[in-house]
Amino acid sequence: MLVGEAMTSPVVTIPPSATVRQAIRVLHEHDVTALPVVDPSGQLIGIVSEMDLLRGEFESDPRAFARPRNAPSAPVARTVEKVMTRGVRTARPTTDVAELAEMMVRTRIKSVPVVQGSHVIGVISRRDLIAMLARGDARIRDDVLASLATYAPQARPWQVAVKDGVVELRGRDDANTERIVEVLARTVPGVTRVLVQPSA
Incomplete structure (x- = not known):
């Protein structure tokens, strides 16, 4: 941020x-x-x-x-x-x-x-x-999803989970899009860390 x-x-x-x-x-x-x-x-x-x-x-x-x-x-x-x-x-x-x-x-x-x-x-x-x-995890998750939908509409669907401000993104895409998705999540107020986990 x-x-x-x-x-x-x-x-x-x-x-x-x-x-x-x-x-x-x-x-x-x-x-x-x-x-x-x-x-x-x-x-x-x-x-x-x-x-x-x-x-x-x-x-x-x-x-x-x-x-x-x-x-x-x-x-x-x-x-x-x-x-x-x-x-x-x-x-x-x-x-x-x-x-x-x-x-x-x-x-x-x-x-x-x-x-x-x-x-x-x-x-x-x-x-x-x-x-x-102090922002709640549910609000952070909603903001991450909204940011992805607005600024990376071409990305494949990502699962987003938030616990104590740590965002876990689970999904798979090309390397460039994955980097964009990670950066977008980091810009959301209240996010302290972003973990990208490839889906099975």
Whole structure:
């Protein structure tokens, strides 16, 4: 599966001039964990996450301490530009989801902007990947059959079984058509592996 098939689009972005509190409201309203930061021309210049926005936003409650603490001076409204992460890892719509998922696990990154050139066209998050894996086997099977019927109508009938996202294709055709059938099955959201078993 490719990133373009799993990403969330259209994407919610924010300008670097927005305040931290504005960014927090946008995160909350759209139920996302990170926002790509774009300049006026729409080019990606950073990303701001929940963690970035939480730093320094809460003052200590005096009831939690035996001795009162000095009252802090009036906070200065911070902007997204001051708290965002600039070195952003990105993906392209044609990036393999398996490769991206491995990178996200290794680096503990939760959200990755998807770019075409330097413009953001989507975001893919851990939540998007979990949603793909959560699709039921019956729905995956129906989608595999529909994909074969639409894009490989010349193929001979194939038996399709799905268990825990693993697709088993049973049938026989010429080598080229068998490869097409396997590739089509791999593109269906929720498929984690494809096994091709020749029929007797």
